[in-house]
Amino acid sequence: MEPLIRVEPPGEKALGILRRDAGVISRSMMREYPLVLQKASGVNLWDVDGNRYLDFAAGIAVMNTGWNHPRVVSAVQEQAKYLSHGAFLDFCSERPVQCAEELVGFLPEGLDRVYFSNSGAESVEAAMKLARHHTGRNYFISFHRGFHGRTYGALSLTAGKVIQRRSFGPFLPVVHVPYPDPYHPPGGDPGTCDADVVAYLEETVFRFEVAPEEVAAIFVEPVLGEGGYVVPPPGFLPRLRRLCDEHGILLVADEVQSGCFRTGRFLASTHAGVVPDIVCLGKAIGGGLPFGVTVASDEVMDWPPGSHASTFGGNNLACAASLAVMDLLRDEGFGDRVTARGEYLAKSLRELQERHTVVGDVRGLGLMVGMELVRDQSTKEPARDERETILRHAFERGLVLLPAGESVIRFSPPLIMDEEDIDTGIDILDRVMEGF
Numbered sequence: 196m197e198p199l200i201r202v203e204p205p206g207e208k209a210l211g212i213l214r215r216d217a218g219v220i221s222r223s224m225m226r227e228y229p230l231v232l233q234k235a236s237g238v239n240l241w242d243v244d245g246n247r248y249l250d251f252a253a254g255i256a257v258m259n260t261g262w263n264h265p266r267v268v269s270a271v272q273e274q275a276k277y278l279s280h281g282a283f284l285d286f287c288s289e290r291p292v293q294c295a296e297e298l299v300g301f302l303p304e305g306l307d308r309v310y311f312s313n314s315g316a317e318s319v320e321a322a323m324k325l326a327r328h329h330t331g332r333n334y335f336i337s338f339h340r341g342f343h344g345r346t347y348g349a350l351s352l353t354a355g356k357v358i359q360r361r362s363f364g365p366f367l368p369v370v371h372v373p374y375p376d377p378y379h380p381p382g383g384d385p386g387t388c389d390a391d392v393v394a395y396l397e398e399t400v401f402r403f404e405v406a407p408e409e410v411a412a413i414f415v416e417p418v419l420g421e422g423g424y425v426v427p428p429p430g431f432l433p434r435l436r437r438l439c440d441e442h443g444i445l446l447v448a449d450e451v452q453s454g455c456f457r458t459g460r461f462l463a464s465t466h467a468g469v470v471p472d473i474v475c476l477g478k479a480i481g482g483g484l485p486f487g488v489t490v491a492s493d494e495v496m497d498w499p500p501g502s503h504a505s506t507f508g509g510n511n512l513a514c515a516a517s518l519a520v521m522d523l524l525r526d527e528g529f530g531d532r533v534t535a536r537g538e539y540l541a542k543s544l545r546e547l548q549e550r551h552t553v554v555g556d557v558r559g560l561g562l563m564v565g566m567e568l569v570r571d572q573s574t575k576e577p578a579r580d581e582r583e584t585i586l587r588h589a590f591e592r593g594l595v596l597l598p599a600g601e602s603v604i605r606f607s608p609p610l611i612m613d614e615e616d617i618d619t620g621i622d623i624l625d626r627v628m629e630g631f
């Protein structure tokens with residue numbers, strides 16, 4: 196395999212394109228560091244100056260089966276010869292129907308009605324509208340540090356960074372409560388933080404803020420994604436499930452980031468033995484094409500024809516890519532391999548933690564692993580600047596990583612990554628973390 200970095204990035208071509216980007220593209224885009232992509236394959240990315248990068252980000256947890264998998268590429272090419280846009284909201288075609296049939300085969304029994312859209316945010320919007328329609332209730336509950344997208348409904352649920360909400364209000368009626376993060380336990384005790392959060396809902400929110408009979412749904416990420424790759428205690432989802440059942444509230448699992456075997460199971464909520472009422476999928480389920488999926492039971496998805504749809508939802512190219520991805524995910528042992536690689540990655544990061552005092556916490560489920568950086572192990576003050584410097588230096592040495600939360604580095608590589616590539620990435624990180 197060719198060496199990683201040939202020209203110190205950003206090279207000349209990258210700089211030229213970045214200048215044009217700055218002149219014409221909406222300023223709301225983020226540029227974590229000056230990477231200008233040209234092509235990708237497997238677990239590698241190439242920039243326009245010919246540098247190769249090892250990818251620990253999978254295009255924000257999208258390319259679970261690896262970049263440009265030949266079977267996904269040929270499925271899309273083949274489908275494009277026949278029908279790409281099919282106006283599925285008005286006319287039926289087979290690919291979306293087949294895609295829905297295959298998808299429900301991965302899900303717990305009872306989740307058997309599928310609504311297709313074009314992004315994670317749209318899948319969340321659909322879930323919000325469906326929850327209101329089915330329950331006849333108005334309010335929602337979601338979590339601080341949660342991310343559900345940036346359209347109005349999804350943004351109303353999102354409460355991760357002030358910049359994402361500032362100047363966009365007012366929002367839909369959502370009550371936000373703390374996420375049970377064992378490293379920063381709301382209530383102070385990591386062992387009981389899940390029970391503490393549910394008690395806060397019952398004893399404070401339902402008493403002073405909103406009656407449970409007015410709440411349509413609780414939206415939860417089974418593993419917190421953008422907010423910092425936080426794994427809640429195993430009792431959390433079962434407690435939420437019981438609370439929802441008690442009050443006739445729908446439980447919505449936003450698995451846009453945690454789904455499609457990212458955590459070693461098709462749904463992260465399966466680890467907790469919980470069946471949500473509605474599941475939102477996006478990102479990896481489209482194999483790199485824009486795709487959103489909202490799944491519920493026949494009983495819950497009871498809205499009438501014309502009540503919700505979109506021009507491109509059920510797009511044939513996206514469905515063909517998704518079918519190819521699901522074929523790959525169905526390989527025997529796929530989830531177990533993700534679990535084994537995830538444990539290997541987490542173990543390697545814990546070894547880094549022993550050598551670098553800036554590492555406060557390493558946690559994860561499958562290949563959804565977070566490393567939180569702190570200035571001081573006892574105060575846990577977030578090491579924000581240190582994180583930016585580490586990400587930038589890793590990039591300059593050929594390792595692509597993304598941030599999450601205030602001072603977390605997220606590890607969400609393509610799920611096909613092997614131990615040798617993990618070792619290469621860890622070696623680069625080890626070197627760039629010297630001195631922090």
Ligand SMILES: Cc1ncc(COP(=O)(O)O)c(C=O)c1O
Pocket residue numbers: 314315316317319342343344345416420421449450451452453477478
């Ligand atoms: C959990 C979760 N939900 C929803 C979304 C929104 O997805 P999209 O950016 O495709 O609209 C994201 C995106 O990061 C996400 O992580």
